[in-house]
Amino acid sequence: MRIALLGGTGDIGEGLALRFGRDTDHEILIGSRDPEKARDAVESYGKALERQRTEANVKGFANEMAADRADVAVLAVPPYHVGDTVETVADNLDADTILVSPAVGMQGDEDGLHYHPPGVGSVTELVAQRAPDEVPVIGAFHNLAAGKLTDLEVEFDLDTLVVGDDEDAKKLVRDLANEIEGLRALDAGPLANSAEVESVTPLVINIAKYNDEMEDVGVNWV
């Protein structure tokens, strides 16, 4: 399968590239607004994977090109660029490309981070609103700490929650997430349930802030 990580030069993109690169045989397409930046990231990820004795199957592209070739395209961009990125790649998507949204809107103050969704309810739902109607939109990978995800020396045992209205697409993304070693993908229902999933992201960051012994906090649902 071909997995595009749009905005794949950021930390969530890096983490997913390294984990999918090490743990699966899928082809990883790193997308960026600047293809040169994508190719630099690919070089860096390739070296990290080589240190794990994994031959990298990672390539760099402009976001549009990465989306065009992908079976699954992950919007690994900051939350306030999600809408623009969807519009940029809209012509390169179709019913056979699953669009995956991991971004979360947050605002910080002295107390910690707070969930700050767009008016439509959640970033995941914003993606569904902006994407072409025939493109299946799935929320996943929201609550994974980049610090753990990007460090391949960390063997984790974490859960991720998957939301979506298209059951086939949701199952495919769950199966894909389960291919990452130590990651368990659970179903959290339709897109309408995405706000509660997203709001766990500021929460895990707050827990790390207020408990000395904890960092890069993740979740197990038990």
Next chain:
Amino acid sequence: MRIALLGGTGDIGEGLALRFGRDTDHEILIGSRDPEKARDAVESYGKALERQRTEANVKGFANEMAADRADVAVLAVPPYHVGDTVETVADNLDADTILVSPAVGMQGDEDGLHYHPPGVGSVTELVAQRAPDEVPVIGAFHNLAAGKLTDLEVEFDLDTLVVGDDEDAKKLVRDLANEIEGLRALDAGPLANSAEVESVTPLVINIAKYNDEMEDVGVNWV
């Protein structure tokens, strides 16, 4: 210590009464709008604790009387009665009584449960707004499934998140929660962080709904 469970005839009150009753030596005061109902609950909890070979230290009162005698008063009432209950017991609270809020506002539809906080931001913050100024307000016990809490045969290994602006009161409630076997209390920061804590409650219910193998879902922060 004296722990009042206001509205302690409901399932969260029952669960906390049984767990505190079995795992600690604290005096448990069950409060209800109807003292007769409180005494019936006490009889039922006493029998459940006897089956665990624990001598019950549980008594029943009207909410006002339970609050008046308490060191810690837990608002174990449905979310839309929290404000009224605080007003009912306000004259029985003072700076030496910690008020604990575990309730969460939710609305359900065919997709699942959704977080539905009051305008002030969260039920925990509503309690802080309605309580007399000198009374320390702490949020805790939000995300515990009643089904697990009330069944003493279930040995759980769960986390609860504690929020509050009064550090001494927060520490006391954390220590108290940690006395329940298998429960770990983590600090999630000030009251301003309570909405993200509360919104985990509809989420755990949705996870139970959409994953066949799971029920009475709880959380470990790892």
